[in-house]
Amino acid sequence: MSDAALLLKAAADGEDSAWCELTALYGPRMWAAARSCGLGDSDAADAVQGAWLRLLENLEHIREPQALGAWLATTARREALQIIRREPVAVPALHPPFESDPESAFLEADSVRLLWQLVTRLPEPCRTLLVLISSEVGYQQVAVRMGMPLGSIGPTRGRCLRKLRTLISLEEMVQ
Amino acid sequence: MINDEYLLAALRLGSGLDPIPPHVSAAAREAYSLRMSGAITASPVECVATSGVRDSSGGPRLVRFATAELAFDVEVTVGDGLIDLAGQVTPCPGEGSFIDIRTLQLIVRREVGRTGQFAATGLPPGWFSLVCHRPGCRPIVTRWLRIRS
Structure with missing residues (x-):
């Protein structure tokens, strides 16, 4: 049990x-x-x-x-x-x-650790962007720190999360 | 495919920068005192009266909870930031029966033996559950209902 x-x-x-x-x-x-x-x-x-x-x-x-x-x-x-x-x-x-929800399994401790390992494998600006967004920093501050236009943060976030999902899929294929 | 919200939730959880506040954890621990071991659970029931009234705005709302042997009909009125409840237990549970209106902060007890009717006013908004205690029978407890002011 x-x-x-x-x-x-x-x-x-x-x-x-x-x-x-x-x-x-x-x-x-x-x-x-x-x-x-x-x-x-x-x-x-x-x-x-x-x-x-x-x-x-x-x-x-x-x-x-x-x-x-x-x-x-x-x-x-x-x-x-x-x-x-x-x-x-x-x-x-x-x-x-x-x-x-099947996705809630991603909130397990092991999955969270794996997820962060995968984030470190992402190219810039995705790695820094996801670190900042995960830190509860507002989009305005993210834009300033990244030197990006405010309007591009949302779309870039979407692209970065897609890349992260690709890494997750690859990882799942390996396991 | 994991959605963006869960993915970001997992990242935030891992970052440790948005930890669960201590008072939320304390409230979770204290919730155990609300366990009703051996009680029969009354679940919400859709009925013509409740579905019609729930869609209206402003006035009282009707909610029904039922088991095979007993039903709670509860009228909820929200005003001035406080909650008034008026209800009827059917069939009438008989002499010596009482209702506990439970919130996370307090329990209000009402005798219901003769008529099955009960009421309580000026309750704080939040989570509510009713328990019907009958002599010699297992208590019947409603599932938790959240009421906003």
Whole structure:
């Protein structure tokens, strides 16, 4: 049984410490998933809290405990998207989500490390651009630091992410 | 194909420059105290009344949660930054039954034995869940609902 499955079972059996371990293990990627939707701190906190409440509702019904991290990241993202819709009363989905976004696996620690290794292989200006954008620096500052017109940052970012995806695909072919 | 948002989220996560704030982690840990072990979960139900009212703007909103044996109909009114709830549990759960209206900050308890009706006013916006406690029966708990002011 995986660590996640053991922790999940212990939390379902009433072990508070197991729940705390789950929050420490998966909280950061849930935060990243919520922030990826463009939410500010307060709304992102709300989305993450919502995802934990969904886990509480489903503690004994998670189909793939080994993929709990992906489920939580996906759930945080869905809560974030619901917040963006600004509905005064946000009724939960009729059926709780069981399927995770396949992409949420990229928020696993190993994938994050690999991703940064791949970024270092990108040519300039992509390498520096992605470092700056990942540092929460606004486009205005990125433009100044890179000596690029402001209007070209978005399109260049798109091209750089495409190059990064190509490296990811090559890496996946090798493995 | 991974989309741009997830890719950038993964890069930001790796950069360590946008860590999860401590209060968000603390709230996640505290959420465990809201676990209702052994309770039956009532899920939202689409019905003519709720789907019609939800689309309107400004007025009260109706939400229904149900299990095979019990339904909660809840009218939500948002005003002055606070939330008023008025509801009905059907069938009437009987003498000695009560409803807990749970938020992340407080629990408001209301007797519902005789009529099945309950109400609470001036609640803070945020997450809500209702629990119906009946003597000798498993509690029935609604899934969490988020209400904005």
